[in-house]
Amino acid sequence: MLVRRCVAGDAAAWEEIVQTYNRRIYNICYRFAGSADDAEDLAQEVFIKMYRTLASYDSSKGAFITWVTTITRNLLVDHFRKTKNDRITDSLDAASSAHEDAQPLSEQIQDQSAPPDARVRGREVGETVHAALAKLSPELREAVILRDLQDFDYREIATVLKVPEGTVKSRINRGRAELARLLQRTYKQVI
Amino acid sequence: MPDKTSNGMQCHEFDGLVSDALDGALTGSRLEGFQAHARGCSVCGPLFAEVQAGRNWLKNLTEVEPPVSLVTNILASTTGVDTQRLRANVSSQSLSQPSRVSFRPSWWERAQAWASGAIEPIWGTVRQPRFAMSFGMAFFSLSVALSVLGVKPADLRSVSLRPAAIRHTYYNTQARVVRYYDNIKLVYEVQAAVRMLKRNTEPSEAAPAKKDHKNDTTQQPEQKQDRNYSQNENHLILACAPLGPSVFDSLNQDPLNPDLPVVSVTTYRRFV
Numbered sequence: 455m456l457v458r459r460c461v462a463g464d465a466a467a468w469e470e471i472v473q474t475y476n477r478r479i480y481n482i483c484y485r486f487a488g489s490a491d492d493a494e495d496l497a498q499e500v501f502i503k504m505y506r507t508l509a510s511y512d513s514s515k516g517a518f519i520t521w522v523t524t525i526t527r528n529l530l531v532d533h534f535r536k537t538k539n540d541r542i543t544d545s546l547d548a549a550s551s552a553h554e555d556a557q558p559l560s561e562q563i564q565d566q567s568a569p570p571d572a573r574v575r576g577r578e579v580g581e582t583v584h585a586a587l588a589k590l591s592p593e594l595r596e597a598v599i600l601r602d603l604q605d606f607d608y609r610e611i612a613t614v615l616k617v618p619e620g621t622v623k624s625r626i627n628r629g630r631a632e633l634a635r636l637l638q639r640t641y642k643q644v645i
Numbered sequence: 646m647p648d649k650t651s652n653g654m655q656c657h658e659f660d661g662l663v664s665d666a667l668d669g670a671l672t673g674s675r676l677e678g679f680q681a682h683a684r685g686c687s688v689c690g691p692l693f694a695e696v697q698a699g700r701n702w703l704k705n706l707t708e709v710e711p712p713v714s715l716v717t718n719i720l721a722s723t724t725g726v727d728t729q730r731l732r733a734n735v736s737s738q739s740l741s742q743p744s745r746v747s748f749r750p751s752w753w754e755r756a757q758a759w760a761s762g763a764i765e766p767i768w769g770t771v772r773q774p775r776f777a778m779s780f781g782m783a784f785f786s787l788s789v790a791l792s793v794l795g796v797k798p799a800d801l802r803s804v805s806l807r808p809a810a811i812r813h814t815y816y817n818t819q820a821r822v823v824r825y826y827d828n829i830k831l832v833y834e835v836q837a838a839v840r841m842l843k844r845n846t847e848p849s850e851a852a853p854a855k856k857d858h859k860n861d862t863t864q865q866p867e868q869k870q871d872r873n874y875s876q877n878e879n880h881l882i883l884a885c886a887p888l889g890p891s892v893f894d895s896l897n898q899d900p901l902n903p904d905l906p907v908v909s910v911t912t913y914r915r916f917v
Contacts, residue, residue: 465724465758472719480711494712498719505723579705587706602703608664623664630699631692637702 457518461509472501475519478604479526485599486530488588496533500526516613523606524614527596534592586636594629601626654682659689663696725761 459467479500484493503525511521587595600606600614601622611626612619659682665671666679683690770776805811826832 463759465755468724469720472716472723476715476719477708477711480715481708484709485706490709490712494715494718497711497715498722501719502722576705580707583702583705586702598699598703602700603706603708620661623661627660627663627696630697630703631695632699633702634695634699638698 455513457508457511457513468505471504475522476501478519479522482523482526482599482604483530485584485587485603486592486595487533488584492533496526496529500529503529517610520610520613523600523604523610527600527614530596531592582640583633583637586633586640589636590629590632594625594632597622597625598629598633602630654678656682656686656689659683659686659693663693666693667697667700724758 456467456471460471476497480493480497483496483500484490487493487496500522504522507525511518515521587598590598596615597611600611601608606614608619608622611622615622617625659679662671662675662679666676671679683693771780804814
């Protein structure tokens with residue numbers, strides 16, 4: 455087993471783990487944190503933490519990917535709590551600028567001319583959805599990311615988030631509905 | 646959510662089935678009941694539409710490519726392996742199609758990684774504040790003790806390590822410590838008190854009987870103490886021997902030895 459080899463000191467095994475999971479972890483971090491720089495730092499932190507605690511992984515308690523995702527999620531929540539003050543400041547700044555001369559997201563998109571290329575347009579839609587996802591509360595966001603972007607099943611999500619499956623389903627549905635409402639307001643005039 | 650019944654299904658029941666309905670897990674009469682409730686209920690119908698729309702929006706989000714340096718940075722920060730070969734692999738990976746990095750660290754890199762892995766826990770423990778405080782206090786105590794003992798770091802340069810010099814230093818230090826100890830007032834007072842206590846507890850010795858000159862009617866002259874004087878005129882008396890070995894030792898030596906360090910004085914005493 456890869457983990458056992460890695461715990462035994464096999465550098466190649468650790469490298470294989472990094473190669474296998476770096477994409478998935480980076481994507482979770484990117485979708486949760488919202489910024490590529492933060493995602494890179496967070497993904498690196500996840501692997502450092504994983505490297506230090508790899509010996510504590512117990513295969514009888516669950517799949518390795520669930521364990522990895524739990525570490526990622528815990529680190530993201532910690533990061534969210536640490537940067538809470540920064541976000542409050544940012545939102546205050548945004549509010550003041552919005553009050554003066556800035557425009558809300560929907561109006562910003564409205565002003566933009568529709569891109570002729572469908573691929574460019576698709577990329578912009580993706581960026582808007584990504585921005586809307588960042589506006590969800592962390593509880594709803596993490597549930598939606600794990601279900602709709604990472605294709606985890608409800609039981610795995612319940613294990614990672616340490617909540618019952620019913621709560622997971624409820625959070626996913628609330629998150630989707632909230633996202634739809636945000637995007638509906640944003641995209642009603644654009645599309 | 647208001648809990649009303651519509652088409653044989655309550656709203657909370659409907660809410661619990663939304664995920665299953667979107668995943669296609671509902672079949673038969675349960676699916677029909679769900680759809681009927683969605684059509685009939687003014688709250689659950691729009692809610693289901695929103696959930697469905699949100700899910701569709703999320704399909705626009707595709708997986709993003711992590712930075713090419715991510716793997717290099719992770720390996721460098723975990724195993725400490727960061728070599729030119731790995732960088733070259735990463736740069737080629739960024740230029741061409743992504744491929745597996747077939748990196749095998751050399752024995753020197755492995756040894757470095759092992760050494761850092763072995764030292765890191767110890768260093769991590771030492772860096773803890775409580776240990777740092779302990780080391781600081783130990784250093785402070787040592788420096789205070791050295792300054793009290795009169796040891797200066799500048800003096801260490803002129804310290805001779807010859808055995809004779811070390812012995813000399815040892816005796817000097819011992820003498821200094823004894824002098825210091827004897828000069829402590831408290832010690833002196835305690836010693837005096839002990840001496841006094843001992844003197845008081847010991848039984849008093851009988852005083853030597855004094856000769857009563859007043860009642861002496863024999864008219865005999867007082868006998869003098871002649872013990873230290875020779876009864877024989879030819880008897881040699883050695884008055885002093887201030888230096889060198891003892892007088893009696895020198896007497897046992899060869900009398901012809903001219904280096905005899907004895908000053909001899911011969912006296913003749915006449916008895917009246």
